[in-house]
Amino acid sequence: MGLPVKITPAKAAALLIGLPLISLAAPDNFFDGPGQTPSSHQVQIPKARSKPIIEDPRLWITIPLPNNKEARSAIVNLGIAIEDVGGGNVGGVGTPRMAEELRQRGYSFTAMPLRERFALDFPAEDSIYHNYERLDKALESLASSAPDFVSKFPIGQSHEKKNIWALRLNTTAAHGQKSEKPGIVFMGTHHAREHLSTEVPLLLAQYLVENKQKPNIAKLLNTRDIYIIPMVNPDGVEWDIRDGSYHMHRKNKRANGRGSIGVDLNRNYGHEWGQGGSSPDPDSDIYRGPEAFSEPETQAIKNFIEQRKDNIKILLSFHAFSELILYPWGHSYDPIADSKALGAYEAMAKNMAGMNGYTDQQSSELYIASGDTTDWAWGAHNIFSFTFELTPKNFWDGGFYPGAAAVQTAFHANIRPALYLIDIADNPYRAKAHGGI
Ligand code: 0X9
Ligand code: ZN
Numbered sequence: 001m002g003l004p005v006k007i008t009p010a011k012a013a014a015l016l017i018g019l020p021l022i023s024l025a026a027p028d029n030f031f032d033g034p035g036q037t038p039s040s041h042q043v044q045i046p047k048a049r050s051k052p053i054i055e056d057p058r059l060w061i062t063i064p065l066p067n068n069k070e071a072r073s074a075i076v077n078l079g080i081a082i083e084d085v086g087g088g089n090v091g092g093v094g095t096p097r098m099a100e101e102l103r104q105r106g107y108s109f110t111a112m113p114l115r116e117r118f119a120l121d122f123p124a125e126d127s128i129y130h131n132y133e134r135l136d137k138a139l140e141s142l143a144s145s146a147p148d149f150v151s152k153f154p155i156g157q158s159h160e161k162k163n164i165w166a167l168r169l170n171t172t173a174a175h176g177q178k179s180e181k182p183g184i185v186f187m188g189t190h191h192a193r194e195h196l197s198t199e200v201p202l203l204l205a206q207y208l209v210e211n212k213q214k215p216n217i218a219k220l221l222n223t224r225d226i227y228i229i230p231m232v233n234p235d236g237v238e239w240d241i242r243d244g245s246y247h248m249h250r251k252n253k254r255a256n257g258r259g260s261i262g263v264d265l266n267r268n269y270g271h272e273w274g275q276g277g278s279s280p281d282p283d284s285d286i287y288r289g290p291e292a293f294s295e296p297e298t299q300a301i302k303n304f305i306e307q308r309k310d311n312i313k314i315l316l317s318f319h320a321f322s323e324l325i326l327y328p329w330g331h332s333y334d335p336i337a338d339s340k341a342l343g344a345y346e347a348m349a350k351n352m353a354g355m356n357g358y359t360d361q362q363s364s365e366l367y368i369a370s371g372d373t374t375d376w377a378w379g380a381h382n383i384f385s386f387t388f389e390l391t392p393k394n395f396w397d398g399g400f401y402p403g404a405a406a407v408q409t410a411f412h413a414n415i416r417p418a419l420y421l422i423d424i425a426d427n428p429y430r431a432k433a434h435g436g437i
Contacts, residue, residue: 056113056247057095058093058094058248058283058285059093059094059098059111059112059113060111060112060113061080061091061092061093061094061098061109062090062109063090063091063092063107063108064089065089065090067088069333069366069367069368072090072367073276073367073368075090075092076367076369078094078098079095079098079283079284080094080098080284080285080286081264082367083395083399084394084395085322086394086395093114094111094284094285097281098284099111126403126404128407129199129407130198130199131237131241132231135198135202135230136163138202139167139230140152142167142205142206145209146209148171149169149170149212150205150209151167151174151175152168153176155301155304156297156299156300156301158233158235158252159235159295162235164232164234164297165229165230165231166227168225169205169208169224169225169228171222173225178311179311181223182224182313183224183226183308183314184224184227184313184314184315184421184422184425185312186226186230186316186418187230187373188201188202188231188232189318190232190297190319190373191250191264191265191319191320192233192237192239192250193246193248193249193250194390194400195240195320195400196320196402196410197318197320198230198231198237199407199411200318200390200414201228201318203411203415204228204414204415208220208226216419217419220419220422224426225311225312227304229304232265232301233297235253236251236252246401248400249261249262250262250264251264251265251285252297254289254294254295257282263287263289263294263295264286264288265295265298266319266371267288267289267369267370268288268289268292268293268298269292269301269372269375269376270293271375271376272331273288273291273292274288274370275370276331277368277370278369288371309381314421314424314425314428315373315374315377315383315384315386316387316388317374317387317388318390319387319388320389320390320391321389321390321393321399321400322389322393323359323389323393324358324359324366324388325349325356325386325388326360326363326374326387326388327384327386328362328363328375328379329363329375329378329379330362330369331369331375332364333364333368335362341382343431344384344428345384346360347431348386348421351431351433352386352420352421355413355417355420356413356414357413358389363375363387386421388414388417391409391410392406
């Protein structure tokens with residue numbers, strides 16, 4: 001759900017004073033599209049440029065709202081992607097047309113160009129994060145450091161033909177061989193700007209390889225089939241960090257026409273696709289795509305899971321931010337129908353919350369969203385599936401771009417939950433809350 005840099009209270013105050021907050025009293029032509037407002041905080045643009053600059057028409061919209069899921073779902077159903085909840089407001093990303101829709105419906109709100117709201121800093125200090133090329137190398141070096149049980153392979157390609165890499169840790173089955181062992185898959189970066197969600201699964205892979213001699217880790221490695229896919233949306237990641245600055249890009253790189261870019265991969269999965277909390281508008285940050293699984297990236301995940309559905313029992317998709325542990329359903333306020341499975345979900349979520357301090361809840365408690373990874377993995381294949389919204393807890397502590405220090409914080413918070421899930425993948429129904437497994 002955020003900010004490009006660590007924002008100190010002083011910086012935040014300067015930001016609020018220094019940037020024009022556009023309210024409903026703004027000039028009439030404000031909602032006419034991009035390029036209407038002067039900016040003293042433009043994105044830094046290098047002089048030589050091979051591609052034309054694409055103006056970003058999106059707005060940061062702040063809406064005073066009662067603190068309940070129905071009120072938030074009404075907002076996402078206009079196509080606005082909610083990114084921040086708290087203090088009596090929600091903040092999110094929308095288009096001028098969506099702001100106009102809010103106005104017509106009588107909402108009071110403020111809106112300002114996203115590029116002004118977020119173009120505050122540049123990521124030289126964040127070089128600890130992995131772009132696509134560095135991730136490729138890191139995975140390669142892990143695989144070659146332990147060829148006896150680690151393999152690296154592509155599960156498909158993105159729109160721009162980048163390989164979507166997976167790492168497999170299995171002590172008995174070589175790459176391509178089926179395994180009888182219970183399987184688990186960790187994923188990161190469906191959403192481009194959530195870079196921390198690449199780092200945590202990558203560090204998990206490194207941790208498992210480096211600690212393979214420790215008895216508890218050796219036991220997990222010997223008895224499980226572990227997959228790690230740290231960057232599901234490589235095109236989006238590269239687009240978010242183009243020009244050495246952050247661009248608040250969420251979606252993939254599908255060319256929607258008329259300069260509009262991207263499908264929200266976490267609205268493109270095929271369980272109850274096209275329902276609430278997703279948008280048919282290509283300009284929306286929660287654009288669901290023309291049909292379920294229209295995108296090569298979600299197709300790759302679908303094929304990957306379906307080839308292994310006999311042994312994959314658990315899925316964890318890392319996102320950012322808010323420090324939440326979410327489980328299905330996301331498309332409906334109803335709980336899942338199978339009460340035994342619901343008990344197992346709740347117990348696992350509660351236990352993991354006890355380890356990382358995050359808040360555990362059904363996904364739709366946050367807001368309705370249809371077409372996400374976990375609804376599909378559970379709905380289509382009964383794979384116990386979680387979304388973790390990583391650190392920070394809120395927008396003012398860095399949002400999507402919390403800085404280098406957040407990498408260790410997020411990893412340390414989540415290594416125990418990750419090991420717990422690997423352990424319980426043999427039978428998630430043995431989960432018991434409060435001190436049990
Ligand atoms: O909206 C999303 O896709 C996820 N949040 S994020 O800020 N990373 O974009 C949450 C998906 C969980 N599902 C529901 N809230 N229904
Ligand atoms: Zn996300």
